[in-house]
Amino acid sequence: MPSAFRNQKNLKEWLELDYYQRPRGLRRWRNRLTLLLLVLCVVGVAGAIFLLPRSARLVQAGPVTSAHSIVHDCERCHQEAFLTAKKLLPGNAGVRVVPDEACIQCHDGPAHNQVQDNPEEVRCATCHREHRGRSVLARVPDGDCTACHADLKGHRKGGREGLAFKDVHAFNDDHPEFRLRRTNPDGQKASDEAKILFNHEHHLVELKKLGDRFERLAEPLKKLREQGCVRCHEPDAAGRYMRPVNYEAHCAECHPLSVQLAGEFRGEGPREDQQIKQAVEEFNRKPAPHKEPRVVRAELRERLLSFVQRFPVVPDEDAPMDRLVDEGVFGKRPTREQWKWVKRKLDSFEGVLFAADKLEGVQGQLLNHSCNHCHIEKKGERGGAGLPVFEKTNIPDRWLTHARFSHQHHRMLNCTECHDAPVSSKTADILMPSVGSCQKCHNPDVGVRNDCVECHNYHDRRHTREIHKNFTIDKALSK
Amino acid sequence: MLIDAKQKKWFAAFVLLSAAALAGWWYINRTIPGGLRGGDTVGLWFGSLGSVLMIYAGLLAAHRKVPSWWWLGARKTWLRGHVWMGLLSVVLILCHSSFHWGGPLEKTLWWVLIGVIVTGILGVILQNILPRLLTSRVPTEAPYEQIPHLCREMRRKADAIIDEVCGAYDPSPPILENTIAVVQYASNAKAQLRDFYENEVRPFFDAKVSRRSPLFNPLQAEARFTKLRRLPGLDDATHQVDDLARYCEERRLMAEQERIHFWLHAWLLVHIPLSVALLVLGVTHVVTALRY
Numbered sequence: 001m002p003s004a005f006r007n008q009k010n011l012k013e014w015l016e017l018d019y020y021q022r023p024r025g026l027r028r029w030r031n032r033l034t035l036l037l038l039v040l041c042v043v044g045v046a047g048a049i050f051l052l053p054r055s056a057r058l059v060q061a062g063p064v065t066s067a068h069s070i071v072h073d074c075e076r077c078h079q080e081a082f083l084t085a086k087k088l089l090p091g092n093a094g095v096r097v098v099p100d101e102a103c104i105q106c107h108d109g110p111a112h113n114q115v116q117d118n119p120e121e122v123r124c125a126t127c128h129r130e131h132r133g134r135s136v137l138a139r140v141p142d143g144d145c146t147a148c149h150a151d152l153k154g155h156r157k158g159g160r161e162g163l164a165f166k167d168v169h170a171f172n173d174d175h176p177e178f179r180l181r182r183t184n185p186d187g188q189k190a191s192d193e194a195k196i197l198f199n200h201e202h203h204l205v206e207l208k209k210l211g212d213r214f215e216r217l218a219e220p221l222k223k224l225r226e227q228g229c230v231r232c233h234e235p236d237a238a239g240r241y242m243r244p245v246n247y248e249a250h251c252a253e254c255h256p257l258s259v260q261l262a263g264e265f266r267g268e269g270p271r272e273d274q275q276i277k278q279a280v281e282e283f284n285r286k287p288a289p290h291k292e293p294r295v296v297r298a299e300l301r302e303r304l305l306s307f308v309q310r311f312p313v314v315p316d317e318d319a320p321m322d323r324l325v326d327e328g329v330f331g332k333r334p335t336r337e338q339w340k341w342v343k344r345k346l347d348s349f350e351g352v353l354f355a356a357d358k359l360e361g362v363q364g365q366l367l368n369h370s371c372n373h374c375h376i377e378k379k380g381e382r383g384g385a386g387l388p389v390f391e392k393t394n395i396p397d398r399w400l401t402h403a404r405f406s407h408q409h410h411r412m413l414n415c416t417e418c419h420d421a422p423v424s425s426k427t428a429d430i431l432m433p434s435v436g437s438c439q440k441c442h443n444p445d446v447g448v449r450n451d452c453v454e455c456h457n458y459h460d461r462r463h464t465r466e467i468h469k470n471f472t473i474d475k476a477l478s479k
Numbered sequence: 480m481l482i483d484a485k486q487k488k489w490f491a492a493f494v495l496l497s498a499a500a501l502a503g504w505w506y507i508n509r510t511i512p513g514g515l516r517g518g519d520t521v522g523l524w525f526g527s528l529g530s531v532l533m534i535y536a537g538l539l540a541a542h543r544k545v546p547s548w549w550w551l552g553a554r555k556t557w558l559r560g561h562v563w564m565g566l567l568s569v570v571l572i573l574c575h576s577s578f579h580w581g582g583p584l585e586k587t588l589w590w591v592l593i594g595v596i597v598t599g600i601l602g603v604i605l606q607n608i609l610p611r612l613l614t615s616r617v618p619t620e621a622p623y624e625q626i627p628h629l630c631r632e633m634r635r636k637a638d639a640i641i642d643e644v645c646g647a648y649d650p651s652p653p654i655l656e657n658t659i660a661v662v663q664y665a666s667n668a669k670a671q672l673r674d675f676y677e678n679e680v681r682p683f684f685d686a687k688v689s690r691r692s693p694l695f696n697p698l699q700a701e702a703r704f705t706k707l708r709r710l711p712g713l714d715d716a717t718h719q720v721d722d723l724a725r726y727c728e729e730r731r732l733m734a735e736q737e738r739i740h741f742w743l744h745a746w747l748l749v750h751i752p753l754s755v756a757l758l759v760l761g762v763t764h765v766v767t768a769l770r771y
Contacts, residue, residue: 001617004725005633014632026741030731030748037752040761059767060582061517079771084518085769088527093520097771129513131582143512 062131073478077102077130096125102126106471110463116158121148127458138453142170145452171450178400181434191428195376195391200421200431204229220253229415239408244397247287247290251374257288257348258369259300264463265311277312293371293387300349304342305334354388399432403455406479482607489563497570500523504574511568517575518768526768529571530761536565537754562603569596584764591757598750609743617736619729626733627686633726634684639677639721640706642715675707676723683727687735694727695734 006014016022022029048055056074057063071077083097092163103124104110116122127144128137149168150154166176176182182191207221224231233242233249238283245251261283283303288296334342352372358376371377377389383389416422418433442450504525512627516522536739539561542554551557569592613620621629643650646669653670655661664670683694693699704724708717 003729006619006621014629015622015625016628019622020627022624024624024627026744026748033748033752037756038759041756045759057582058771061585062579062582062767074771081770084523084771087518087520088523097518127512129516131518132513139520141512141514143510147512199756222542313593314661323622398633 018336048280060131062133065133065135065137066132067137068130070476072477076105076478094120094126096123097424098125100124104467106467108465109459110461110465112460116148117155117157121155130332140452140453140458142451145456145458146170168294171452172439175435175439176437178432180300180399180430180432190430192240192430194393194395194427196393196395196427199426200424200429202436204422213366215253229419229421233415235407240404240406241398242407244395252287252290255369255373257290257296257353257371258284258287259352260284267311272311279307279311287369288349293354293390294384296344296353297350297385297387301342301346304345305338308338309334309343311370331377347415404457405455486559486563489559493563500570500574501568504577508577515577516579517577517581519569519654520530521680522575525571526765528577529568530765532568532571533757536561537758538566539696540751557667562599566596584760584767586682588760588764591753591760594753595750595757598746598753599727600747602750605743606643609739610620613735613739613743614735616739618735619732621733621737623740626737628685629664629733629738630684630730633730637680637684637726640719641673641676641685644713644719645669648673648677666711668707668710669716671710672707672713672716672720675703679703680727688718688730690734695731697728697731700724700727700731737771742757 006359039274046057052058054072056072063069070076077098079099079102080097081360083095086095088090100123107124109124111122125142130137137359148168149165152167153160166174168175179191188423203224208225210217210221232245235241236243263278265280267273267276286303289299293297328377352369352379355370355372371388371390375393378389378391381389410418418437419431420429421431424431439449439450440446442454444450501522502514507521511519517526537555542551542557543552547554549556560638572592576585576589638648652659653664655664679692680689681693683692686694695704701724704727707713708720713720
């Protein structure tokens with residue numbers, strides 16, 4: 001319905017024809033609000049940039065890691081301006097806004113290895129991405145590792161030549177078995193190359209059955225039953241790895257290198273008899289040292305010599321003198337008879353310690369105290385003065401040298417869940433867990449972390465260099 | 480702008496481009512260790528395209544201020560682009576940010592962008608409802624900016640009508656010194672017409688009218704004027720009273736038009752200032768992000 005008054009003919013009578021140039025209240029308010037907000041934003045931004053302390057935080061897309069929060073000066077790391085803009089140009093996708101030089105001011109990240117092919121892949125900022133929250137910058141995602149390790153031949157000098165590692169896409173997909181547990185191409189299992197004789201099964205299973213049959217073993221066996229593996233395998237201070245097994249701390253209680261003065265020793269009267277008896281008991285209580293054969297011989301000879309000089313005994317028949325020390329150097333000069341007695345006893349002790357396995361009736365005995373009960377003698381090789389030569393034990397301090405592990409984090413587990421020690425009777429058995437053992441828990445279904453850096457280090461820390469310590473606290477704080 | 484079948488192509492383009500952007504983001508996000516972020520090359524391109532679309536959407540305001548050059552395209556096309564490409568820019572910015580809020584500046588930008596988009600969507604909804612309501616309720620639509628002027632004109636003409644019927648206006652109150660005078664005044668139709676006009680009709684032509692005025696209600700207004708027409712002594716002024724009633728009806732419709740017009744455009748009070756804030760903060764973000 002048209003207006004009762006206004007029509008096309010009398011519009012001029014009713015309307016101001018330039019009305020569109022005079023906005024009404026709503027538009028005026030809109031213009032005022034727009035101007036107000038424009039001024040507020042400009043002033044706010046300018047004020048924040050120029051007046052607020054540490055205003056850089058306002059424009060950060062994410063906070064830096066807590067370790068880097070000490071740096072308040074953006075230019076300390078972002079050394080060249082507008083590098084980000086360069087990424088928009090073709091072929092510049094690999095541009096890193098923080099150069100390695102900025103990182104090396106405080107860190108040295110030695111190379112992963114010497115065969116990496118693409119220099120872009122070894123830039124710090126390629127893997128360590130800042131401004132992503134307060135997480136640890138070293139916790140790089142798996143993709144940074146599998147970028148190369150999913151196709152190693154394409155990312156190393158020499159391609160496939162000399163390549164010792166398999167391609168890996170994810171820990172739970174195709175991570176190879178640990179090298180220690182692998183079977184070689186001939187179908188042979190890898191074995192523990194340690195030169196020591198030890199039977200885990202015997203110690204963990206058989207000994208427990210003994211009960212209290214041997215009074216002298218009652219206490220150590222009780223400890224073994226109570227403490228289990230930790231009786232011998234003690235964690236280090238950080239709880240990460242196991243300290244090396246130590247003879248004095250872990251073996252000597254059951255396996256003392258016992259040497260006994262046998263026979264009757266009589267003095268010139270009852271009083272002297274008693275003294276000799278006490279001295280013999282004292283001698284017998286102290287085992288031989290757990291050292292190299294020549295040290296063992298030297299110490300035993302010294303002990304026998306001091307014994308015989310203190311309590312002269314009846315000299316024995318003639319004996320060769322070829323093993324006597326220089327008579328003029330050490331203390332009181334022994335008599336010929338005393339040397340003979342010492343030599344005879346020393347031969348007896350050495351027979352027990354170094355060649356007990358050859359003695360009739362000793363083989364396989366529970367309380368065999370000879371060296372070769374555990375150590376392996378080099379066949380056909382004799383050391384100085386005809387002493388046996390034993391192989392170096394060659395027990396590794398670390399087994400999985402390409403990874404790190406913390407026993408402390410796994411302390412709720414029974415050791416035998418991962419280490420098959422109760423069924424191992426040979427030293428050659430590898431008791432390290434298989435990768436499958438780890439994957440039982442470390443998988444996405446269970447939820448325990450399974451990323452590469454959980455176990456592996458990227459930087460080869462053997463090649464870490466000293467950095468220049470040229471920062472003062474104030475300079476570090478950008479004051 | 481009506482959202483109708485004519486915008487199928489715009490809608491399809493929006494859906495397809497959004498799907499392509501999201502699929503691209505999803506794929507690249509999976510392949511980049513640690514996920515795609517705004518500072519990566521692809522993230523920067525998402526951000527750049529989103530910013531360009533935002534600027535394009537913002538240019539609608541500038542387009543209204545320049546002549547209708549043919550090569551600029553029709554304003555209707557620009558308005559459609561403003562709506563659909565503005566929405567697409569949000570999808571691209573989501574991909575740019577990888578669905579993260581970011582730092583303080585980015586969070587502020589997000590809230591401002593949400594404000595712009597929500598008010599924009601509200602505006603589109605209102606523009607699809609209120610114009611129809613306006614057409615049905617206000618058949619005599621007047622130019623919104625001229626309503627105060629029209630009110631003044633109607634009041635001037637109404638003043639002339641009343642002066643013609645009742646004589647010149649005497650602002651001094653009548654002297655009612657006794658009952659007879661009161662009765663005489665009450666039976667004087669022209670005096671009552673003048674009284675009704677001065678107290679109710681004339682204020683109704685003010686620029687701001689009270690919704691409590693009885694003239695705002697068509698039934699009450701009609702009843703008042705019918706009563707006036709029946710007064711003895713106004714038989715020869717029926718035509719003038721009818722004109723006065725029509726002016727009041729016109730004013731009522733104008734008030735209704737103003738009310739609907741307010742809701743039709745009030746969202747712009749938020750949408751445009753926030754868009755300007757988005758521009759300033761966005762420029763700050765771009766400069767600082769590219770600088771570092």
